[in-house]
Amino acid sequence: MxxxxxxxxxxxxxxxxxxxxxxxxxxxxxxxxxxxxxxxxxxxxxxxxxxxxxxxxxxxxxxxxxxxxxxxxxxxxxxxxxxADDSVEEDAWYPHELTGLRVELADGTPVGEVVGLEHPPAHDVLVVRETGGQRTVVPFVRAIVPTVDVAGGRVVLTPPGGLLARDADAVDGPGDGA
The missing domain is CATH 2.40.30.60 (RimM)
Known part of the structure; x- marks a missing residue:
């Protein structure tokens, strides 16, 4: 690679x-x-x-x-x-190791798949294709991405409200009839 x-x-x-x-x-x-x-x-x-x-x-x-x-x-x-081969450092991953990993919430709810890693000035971001097809950029920081399990094929997110497109859909979705 x-x-x-x-x-x-x-x-x-x-x-x-x-x-x-x-x-x-x-x-x-x-x-x-x-x-x-x-x-x-x-x-x-x-x-x-x-x-x-x-x-x-x-x-x-x-x-x-x-x-x-x-x-x-x-x-x-x-x-x-x-x-280079796969990274052997703890808490360090190459883009090819992350691409394709499934993305889920801490409770196991599916979110989507990692499709890339970008390097803007502040810090790295994971590019996630959500299950609905939306492209979402997730700050690659421990507070939001507490678990990267390459061997298990997954990344766990604990996102703040509004980060994921699925959160926006829930807010913009059908009302409660009131």
Whole structure:
């Protein structure tokens, strides 16, 4: 399984450095000097990390194959990828491990299926296709997603009222006759 470590952003300076949009929790390991990373698209690489540094809270990387700003600009949008097995860390999952898991409430009520994982700035979110077909974005935080059971094929939610489309349907549904 290929995993995205980072996406190449803007060129930085004249000597070929690029800013990265990180997708890994361990950039110091994945982007260590000498690391060779495959790319997507494949014809942009592989790229060998020559050096890294953090500047104004952004990771800057220089690749051995990139000599100047022009070459660095050509890499913008390229994804750096690695081949990885399933995660062995507790409370850490790769997107491919989550996709397809059934989603249910703590009482076992079916909600739907995980169809993806997104990485907006605040925190990761699970993308859930509810049983009615609605696409719902669920903050991937322990308070709302207390259980991820990959082996059991399920994710348990304890959502606040109104988060799920099914909650909105219950509110907007037929009245009680009053």
């Amino acid at each position: 290929e995993l995205v470590v980072a996406r190449v952003g803007r060129a930085h300076g004249l000597r070929g450095e690029v800013a990265l949009e990180l997708r890994t929790d361990v950039p110091e390991e994945r982007l260590a000097a000498g690391a060779v990373l495959a790319t997507d698209p494949a014809d942009a690489g592989p790229l060998t990390v020559e050096s890294t540094r953090v500047h104004q809270q952004r990771w800057l990387v220089r690749f051995a194959e990139v000599a100047d700003r022009t070459q660095a600009e050509e890499l913008r949008g390229v994804e750096l990828v690695v081949t």
